Amino acid sequence: MEHHASLLAQWLTHALGLAQHPWPGFAHGTPLSVLERYDHLLNAALAALLAMLITGLVRKNLARIPGGLQQTFEGVVGGLKEMINDNIAHHGEKYLPFIGTMALFVFFNNLFGLLPGLSPGTSNWNVTLGAALVVFGYYNFHGMREQGFVKYWAHFAGPIWWLAPLMFPLEILGLLSRILSHSLRLFGNIAGEHVVAGIFFGLMPILLPVPMMFLGLFFGLIQTFVFTMLATIYLSGAVSHEH
Amino acid sequence: MKKFLTTAFLFTLAAVAFAQVPGAPQKSLFEGQFVAHLSLAIAAAGCGLGQGKAVVAACEGVARNPQAAGAIRTTMIIGLALIEALVIYVLVAAFAIK
Numbered sequence: 502m503e504h505h506a507s508l509l510a511q512w513l514t515h516a517l518g519l520a521q522h523p524w525p526g527f528a529h530g531t532p533l534s535v536l537e538r539y540d541h542l543l544n545a546a547l548a549a550l551l552a553m554l555i556t557g558l559v560r561k562n563l564a565r566i567p568g569g570l571q572q573t574f575e576g577v578v579g580g581l582k583e584m585i586n587d588n589i590a591h592h593g594e595k596y597l598p599f600i601g602t603m604a605l606f607v608f609f610n611n612l613f614g615l616l617p618g619l620s621p622g623t624s625n626w627n628v629t630l631g632a633a634l635v636v637f638g639y640y641n642f643h644g645m646r647e648q649g650f651v652k653y654w655a656h657f658a659g660p661i662w663w664l665a666p667l668m669f670p671l672e673i674l675g676l677l678s679r680i681l682s683h684s685l686r687l688f689g690n691i692a693g694e695h696v697v698a699g700i701f702f703g704l705m706p707i708l709l710p711v712p713m714m715f716l717g718l719f720f721g722l723i724q725t726f727v728f729t730m731l732a733t734i735y736l737s738g739a740v741s742h743e744h
Numbered sequence: 745m746k747k748f749l750t751t752a753f754l755f756t757l758a759a760v761a762f763a764q765v766p767g768a769p770q771k772s773l774f775e776g777q778f779v780a781h782l783s784l785a786i787a788a789a790g791c792g793l794g795q796g797k798a799v800v801a802a803c804e805g806v807a808r809n810p811q812a813a814g815a816i817r818t819t820m821i822i823g824l825a826l827i828e829a830l831v832i833y834v835l836v837a838a839f840a841i842k
Contacts, residue, residue, distance in 0.1 A: 584818075587818075626836075682829055684826060685829070685832055685833060685836055686828070686829045687827075688830055688832075688833030688836070689833070689835050690828075690832060691835050692839070693835050696750070723821065723825075726821065727821060727822065727825040730818070730821070730822060731822070731825070734822075
């Protein structure tokens with residue numbers, strides 16, 4: 502896959518006068534600055550900063566009579582809370598901060614594909630893999646904390662003891678492949694959408710990319726929802742006690 | 745009809761396979777971008793069928809019991825995402841082949 506650094510990274514490279522040199526085994530030896538090489542990290546960090554800035558702004562200006570931004574965020578938090586309560590049986594709300602953070606991070610990253618000069622951080626596998634690994638670590642940690650170390654790992658062996666040697670490796674494989682599917686789904690959707698929008702832009706820069714950008718907005722939202730929903734379902738599977 | 749389509753497909757493949765330039769280095773048909781595009785098309789076709797069935801079932805469910813719309817929508821979106829993931833794997837593989 503060719504490497505296209507975002508305009509922001511290129512502009513920053515020129516503005517800061519960063520040195521450009523070829524990277525071994527990357528982009529066929531095109532000379533790139535460190536910002537252009539790690540473009541996805543720049544964009545992901547920007548998205549995270551933007552999310553923090555906006556949520557901080559909402560938090561600072563909390564009012565009894567909410568304005569537009571506060572209402573939007575109340576809707577988002579309410580929706581997430583409802584989703585978590587639907588999926589996690591008891592005391593689900595203590596996971597709301599983590600789930601909400603992941604949702605906002607992924608959402609802002611997805612929407613960066615629509616802003617001129619930026620590229621979505623989630624269109625690089627490294628970013629989505631990081632997000633999926635964080636989710637993976639989080640639900641395993643809380644699974645072990647809620648159920649106890651032995652009981653958590655024992656439930657991968659299944660209910661029938663003589664099937665355990667067969668079930669345990671399979672379940673562990675399934676657990677590990679969740680990282681792959683969780684990250685590749687987000688990455689593939691956003692990257693594919695971004696590539697198609699780019700091709701449309703190359704065909705005719707005016708008006709033609711608009712439907713694709715609308716689809717990008719829609720897909721960004723849907724993929725955020727799917728990512729968050731799957732994180733909640735994995736978490737619910739890990740922490741729920743079997744009565 | 746099925747037999748005809750199969751024959752036509754095989755003949756198309758054969759035409760592509762035999763139309764190689766004599767001097768050019770021998771390269772199998774099933775490597776490079778051609779196979780990426782073909783596999784993506786096949787995956788998209790299967791995904792379209794599967795997602796169509798899922799959406800039909802969800803629509804029927806909502807029409808029969810509009811009160812369950814919320815739960816059905818959530819389940820449907822999760823299911824669609826899981827079906828779609830298979831195409832996304834092929835897309836990633838197609839990216840990797842280039």
